[in-house]
Amino acid sequence: MTLSSKSLFPARALGLSFAAACLAGTALVNPALAQDALPQINVDATRLSGTGGNAGSSTSAPASTIGIVGASTTVITSEDIARAPNQTIQEIIATAPGVQLTNLYGAVNGAGSVVDLRGFGAFASSNTLFLINGRRLNEADLQGVDLSTIPLQSIERIEITRGNSGAVLYGDNAIGGVINIVTKTGAGLGKPYAGRIEGGVGSYGQREGNASFSTNHGPWSTAVFGNAVHSDGYRKNNKLDQQNGVGEIRYATPEFTAFLNLSGDRQQLGFPGTRANRYTLDFFNYTDQFTDLRGTTTPFDSGKKEGFNVTAGFTKSLWAGAELIVDGGLRDKRQQGSFFGDPAYVPFPGDPLPYSYVDSHLVTWSITPRLSMKNVFGNITSNILTGIDYYDSSYHSNRSFTVFDPPNHIYNLSQQTIAGYFQQTLGLLPSTDFSYGGRIQQFRLKARDNYDPNVPQGSLVAQATPLDKEETNHALHVGLEHRFNDNFAVFGRAARAFRTPNVDERIVTGRSLDCSNFPPCVGIPQNFQLKTQTSYDVEGGIKIRGGGLDIQSSVYDMHLKNEIHFDPIPGIGFYNYNLDPTHRYGSETSVSLRINDAFRIKGGFAYTRAVFEEGQFAGKDVPLVSPLSGNAGFTWNVFQKYLVFDLNARFWSARRFDNDQTNRHPLIPANGTIDLKLSGEINQFFWSASVINLLDNYYYDYGIAAAGTNPATVGSVAIYPLPGRVFMFKGGMTF
Numbered sequence: 001m002t003l004s005s006k007s008l009f010p011a012r013a014l015g016l017s018f019a020a021a022c023l024a025g026t027a028l029v030n031p032a033l034a035q036d037a038l039p040q041i042n043v044d045a046t047r048l049s050g051t052g053g054n055a056g057s058s059t060s061a062p063a064s065t066i067g068i069v070g071a072s073t074t075v076i077t078s079e080d081i082a083r084a085p086n087q088t089i090q091e092i093i094a095t096a097p098g099v100q101l102t103n104l105y106g107a108v109n110g111a112g113s114v115v116d117l118r119g120f121g122a123f124a125s126s127n128t129l130f131l132i133n134g135r136r137l138n139e140a141d142l143q144g145v146d147l148s149t150i151p152l153q154s155i156e157r158i159e160i161t162r163g164n165s166g167a168v169l170y171g172d173n174a175i176g177g178v179i180n181i182v183t184k185t186g187a188g189l190g191k192p193y194a195g196r197i198e199g200g201v202g203s204y205g206q207r208e209g210n211a212s213f214s215t216n217h218g219p220w221s222t223a224v225f226g227n228a229v230h231s232d233g234y235r236k237n238n239k240l241d242q243q244n245g246v247g248e249i250r251y252a253t254p255e256f257t258a259f260l261n262l263s264g265d266r267q268q269l270g271f272p273g274t275r276a277n278r279y280t281l282d283f284f285n286y287t288d289q290f291t292d293l294r295g296t297t298t299p300f301d302s303g304k305k306e307g308f309n310v311t312a313g314f315t316k317s318l319w320a321g322a323e324l325i326v327d328g329g330l331r332d333k334r335q336q337g338s339f340f341g342d343p344a345y346v347p348f349p350g351d352p353l354p355y356s357y358v359d360s361h362l363v364t365w366s367i368t369p370r371l372s373m374k375n376v377f378g379n380i381t382s383n384i385l386t387g388i389d390y391y392d393s394s395y396h397s398n399r400s401f402t403v404f405d406p407p408n409h410i411y412n413l414s415q416q417t418i419a420g421y422f423q424q425t426l427g428l429l430p431s432t433d434f435s436y437g438g439r440i441q442q443f444r445l446k447a448r449d450n451y452d453p454n455v456p457q458g459s460l461v462a463q464a465t466p467l468d469k470e471e472t473n474h475a476l477h478v479g480l481e482h483r484f485n486d487n488f489a490v491f492g493r494a495a496r497a498f499r500t501p502n503v504d505e506r507i508v509t510g511r512s513l514d515c516s517n518f519p520p521c522v523g524i525p526q527n528f529q530l531k532t533q534t535s536y537d538v539e540g541g542i543k544i545r546g547g548g549l550d551i552q553s554s555v556y557d558m559h560l561k562n563e564i565h566f567d568p569i570p571g572i573g574f575y576n577y578n579l580d581p582t583h584r585y586g587s588e589t590s591v592s593l594r595i596n597d598a599f600r601i602k603g604g605f606a607y608t609r610a611v612f613e614e615g616q617f618a619g620k621d622v623p624l625v626s627p628l629s630g631n632a633g634f635t636w637n638v639f640q641k642y643l644v645f646d647l648n649a650r651f652w653s654a655r656r657f658d659n660d661q662t663n664r665h666p667l668i669p670a671n672g673t674i675d676l677k678l679s680g681e682i683n684q685f686f687w688s689a690s691v692i693n694l695l696d697n698y699y700y701d702y703g704i705a706a707a708g709t710n711p712a713t714v715g716s717v718a719i720y721p722l723p724g725r726v727f728m729f730k731g732g733m734t735f
Contacts, residue, residue: 068165071161071491071493072162072552074096074097074160076096076160077157078155084646085675085691089155094650096604097590097605098629099160101116102114103722105233108206108231109242111240113148118177119625121610122658123566126505126564128179129177130181131178131181136170136366138173139362148242151245153198154183158179161179163537167475168475185214185223190216192217195212196732200731202728204233204723206229206231206728207229210226223248233272234721235294236295237270237273237301239269240268242265244266247263255317257314259312261311264308265305267305268303269302270301272301274718275721277716298341303335303336303338304337309332310329322372323371326369335361338356339356341356358400359400359407363393365391366390368388370387371386383424384422384424385423388421389441408451414446419440421437423435432480438477441474449466467506473532473534479492487545489542498534501530505564530564530577533561534562535560536558537557538558539554553590554588555586562578563578564578579612581615590603603633623661624655628653629651630651632648641680642680643678650675654667654669657703658703675692675693677691686734691725693725698724699722701722
């Protein structure tokens with residue numbers, strides 16, 4: 001086998017590494033946010049709004065804010081975002097306990113970085129559900145959600161709901177948890193217009209510009225956000241050029257609200273590939289690339305993508321306590337990937353090269369009406385949210401040997417899902433909330449492969465069997481929270497969730513090879529067939545709040561069946577299949593302590609275990625999951641708003657390399673970073689200076705190990721190095 005980047009086709013999204021905690025209990029005055037004149041919340045942006053029962057004490061969220069009763073939830077506010085030393089959305093999310101990250105492309109502006117909730121390693125992107133304003137970002141393909149396409153300044157808050165209880169409200173992919181990004185609007189500015197412009201320069205040739213503008217006139221408001229980033233990247237062939245924009249127009253009265261939102265993004269990124277300590281073509285050649293961590297053996301690999309989204313909807317008050325919410329949208333995404341690999345690579349006999357050019361087009365349209373009803377029956381409050389979700393996706397993908405060749409495979413897949421859900425939260429007592437809910441979702445798939453054997457071929461050298469499939473899945477949730485007093489509460493929940501395979505996973509369900517020159521090779525036919533993954537999850541925890549101290553801690557236990565897995569072994573692998581049962585369990589704790597109005601300490605810790613429960617790897621660790629992770633930091637208004645200092649240190653323990661299900665290789669080393677930021681504001685002008693990885697640590701959070709059982713290959717690994725010390729300077733003004 002080889003350990004080239006070709007064994008890691010980026011459509012196979014991965015998930016690893018970490019950061020940790022930060023639940024902001026009481027935010028300090030933020031000079032950077034004070035400059036931002038667009039702080040209004042999109043009130044239609046989350047299905048979690050109003051699900052908090054009677055929770056009104058200082059230990060729990062008010063009934064009008066987010067929270068699935070019984071679930072562990074973190075809210076990252078716009079203050080937290082503006083003050084964070086970290087430069088990307090993924091790094092900011094990773095300040096919540098239990099979140100881990102994977103970076104394959106040098107971490108340049110967070111492009112392609114993957115967020116992992118509760119230890120799903122290489123398959124995190126398909127097991128964490130992302131939403132923007134309550135609407136799904138996860139597509140029907142495997143590319144995953146690239147958060148770098150969302151302008152950071154457009155975010156009002158980020159809601160993180162851990163565990164699989166979010167599957168009732170949101171459906172597929174919510175196995176590890178749900179992350180909802182709520183954007184700002186121009187409503188309620190108090191002045192007719194406001195704006196913000198910012199520019200920045202940093203290490204490795206990074207240049208960026210950000211701008212926002214909003215208007216507010218009577219019931220009408222608008223908000224526009226845009227940013228552009230260029231970076232040469234830490235690695236060779238790591239250059240990034242990216243532009244993102246989002247705009248919204250909104251009409252709002254007490255009885256009726258309507259909006260239209262448009263967004264678009266464009267990205268071009270070089271894929272630098274791996275660095276290997278034993279770059280083996282046939283296990284006899286040896287090359288140590290660790291002496292050139294910034295180099296590349298894939299100087300011509302790259303990816304391009306363009307996306308366009310339109311969303312529209314309205315909220316209408318029907319009667320006291322009842323609202324009808326209807327929204328729908330269209331997403332159009334085009335992606336091209338060129339994979340030419342190492343020019344010096346000579347394939348081993350019988351091991352044909354993977355396809356080297358992919359041109360895909362995915363279109364998804366949806367409509368999601370729902371009804372929210374809030375009532376009081378005697379001393380019991382009731383919040384009901386019920387609705388229907390309909391999503392229709394069509395996927396067209398040409399697979400060629402090179403960009404100049406006609407495709408030897410043309411895949412066409414269409415997928416429709418329709419679901420009904422109901423969730424009720426009851427305030428049984430002023431101190432006790434109970435919630436329950438369920439979801440029924442019907443899934444329909446049609447998959448076809450138009451195969452031409454007369455053109456140059458890549459790794460998939462036979463036509464896939466057509467597939468027409470229908471199935472019905474369900475999700476369940478029950479949760480309870482009890483507040484003993486204003487300072488102490490307990491919570492717990494149990495839930496069932498599901499994940500259906502995406503179109504890329506179905507395409508690579510097997511490999512059919514010409515094995516005449518390599519007798520050990522075993523052909524596996526393609527048939528698009530994979531079973532739906534299911535999970536069963538329980539959790540319990542405590543909340544403590546008082547005297548400036550905020551603590552949330554929980555423990556959880558999750559059992560999964562038919563977890564979807566990718567086998568990256570060339571010759572006999574490169575296909576997806578369902579695993580034997582797996583098991584995940586652990587604990588997550590976040591702490592925030594406000595010393596005074598100018599100084600706050602914050603941090604968190606997580607214990608995350610992911611193991612194979614049955615089968616040939618029973619008792620072994622799931623790769624790419626750090627058992628221990630955490631962070632600690634502080635935020636300090638040194639001199640009012642003129643000088644502010646923020647620091648965050650994070651660490652993660654060692655974890656298994658990808659592809660090391662047998663647990664026979666050495667571990668990816670434990671590591672940590674320290675990030676800091678100085679910022680300030682003078683009148684309408686503001687500035688900031690950040691240092692990421694202050695101690696200039698050498699580290700990586702993803703690597704792949706050699707497969708097989710040959711003792712000579714133990715320790716033969718390939719890694720994706722990440723930058724050392726990085727500087728970033730920004731400045732701008734508001735008007």
